[in-house]
Amino acid sequence: MIMKRLLQTLVLACIPGIITSDPEPLQDFCIAAAPGDMAANPHSMFINGSPCISPTLAGSAHFMTSVLAKPGNTSANPFGFNVTLTNIRNLPGVNTQGLTMARVDIALHGQVPPHSHPRASEVTLLLKGTLLVGFVDTSNKLFTQQLRPGDSFVFPKGLTHFLYNIDTVSPAVAVSGLNSQNPGAQIVALATFASKPSILDEVLKKAFMIGGQDVERIRKNLGG
Ligand SMILES: *[C@@H]1O[C@H](CO)[C@@H](O)[C@H](O)[C@H]1NC(C)=O
Ligand SMILES: *[C@@H]1O[C@H](CO)[C@@H](O)[C@H](O)[C@H]1NC(C)=O
Numbered sequence: 001m002i003m004k005r006l007l008q009t010l011v012l013a014c015i016p017g018i019i020t021s022d023p024e025p026l027q028d029f030c031i032a033a034a035p036g037d038m039a040a041n042p043h044s045m046f047i048n049g050s051p052c053i054s055p056t057l058a059g060s061a062h063f064m065t066s067v068l069a070k071p072g073n074t075s076a077n078p079f080g081f082n083v084t085l086t087n088i089r090n091l092p093g094v095n096t097q098g099l100t101m102a103r104v105d106i107a108l109h110g111q112v113p114p115h116s117h118p119r120a121s122e123v124t125l126l127l128k129g130t131l132l133v134g135f136v137d138t139s140n141k142l143f144t145q146q147l148r149p150g151d152s153f154v155f156p157k158g159l160t161h162f163l164y165n166i167d168t169v170s171p172a173v174a175v176s177g178l179n180s181q182n183p184g185a186q187i188v189a190l191a192t193f194a195s196k197p198s199i200l201d202e203v204l205k206k207a208f209m210i211g212g213q214d215v216e217r218i219r220k221n222l223g224g
Helices: 002-014 188-193 201-208 212-221
Strands: 081-085 100-106 111-116 122-128 131-136 142-147 152-155 160-165 172-178
Touching (some): 111 188, 142 152, 188 201, 201 212
Antiparallel strands (some): 111 160, 131 142
16 A cells, blocks of 8 residues: 555656656746736746747757857956856757856956856866866855866856966966856955945944954055
């Protein structure tokens, strides 16, 4: 009897559609529209993802992009990096596949500062240069490695991580694969000190154990 029940449960669990989890969010949030919103302003509507064209209209070009061929310009960025991403606009065939590719260019002594991707794990392959990479887990333990060309490193989903170019002569180039078509990126320094509107000074003073002038200086340095 117990065996039969167990078997039934297992069989039910294996039939797709009977037991499914909620879809993963593809945006930071998706506020439910009220009845009538759609009719009032159809162009202001978002869905969790992007609609698809008819499969009969699909062509090979929808699955190809050269967007990662060109280096990003790192001089315009205060941290000395530039990330170029595939997305559903420059690579429409990636829609619903749960994938993003990133080209990461990092200037001499530049870095991708501590940041996280709320919706994706990431694996980075270093093509050129020397990088010190690392992430911090939720117990605040640091995992760090020095990468040479050909080396790869995994950044687990949602954890704060960084990539720092320690090469003395050459810029660094890496490619990353991320398992979401919209990984999202939140740079810790900007989220805390350059949000719009600003987080209350008292909160930042206490959170970072600094004075009001420090808050002002950091905010100004980060363009907040
Ligand atoms: C990244 O590089 C591209 C191509 O050179 C440039 O158009 C873009 O402004 C750069 N982005 C940043 C944030 O500097
Ligand atoms: C890179 O960006 C800088 C600063 O915005 C600009 O002066 C320079 O012309 C750009 N270089 C290229 C190759 O686009």
